[in-house]
Amino acid sequence: MQTRNKVFDDISQLMTNAMGVAQGARQEAETAMKSMLDRWLADRDFVTREEFDAVRAMAQKAREENEALKARLDALEKDKG
Numbered sequence: 001m002q003t004r005n006k007v008f009d010d011i012s013q014l015m016t017n018a019m020g021v022a023q024g025a026r027q028e029a030e031t032a033m034k035s036m037l038d039r040w041l042a043d044r045d046f047v048t049r050e051e052f053d054a055v056r057a058m059a060q061k062a063r064e065e066n067e068a069l070k071a072r073l074d075a076l077e078k079d080k081g
Contacts, residue, residue: 047055
């Protein structure tokens, strides 16, 4: 009976060790993939959301200023003509 318990203890210990190794390998693979993805993204000219929103706000302001200037120009041309 003692031998049987020893075998089960050994199998249990082996499975526990295998799970630890599997978790370590998974974490290492995730870290490697994240590192590769970060490098790939860094090589691209992607912008952050904040940069995109800032440029979009600048474009909207420029559009509004152009519309206001066009309205003034149209008014001046109407008065002249």
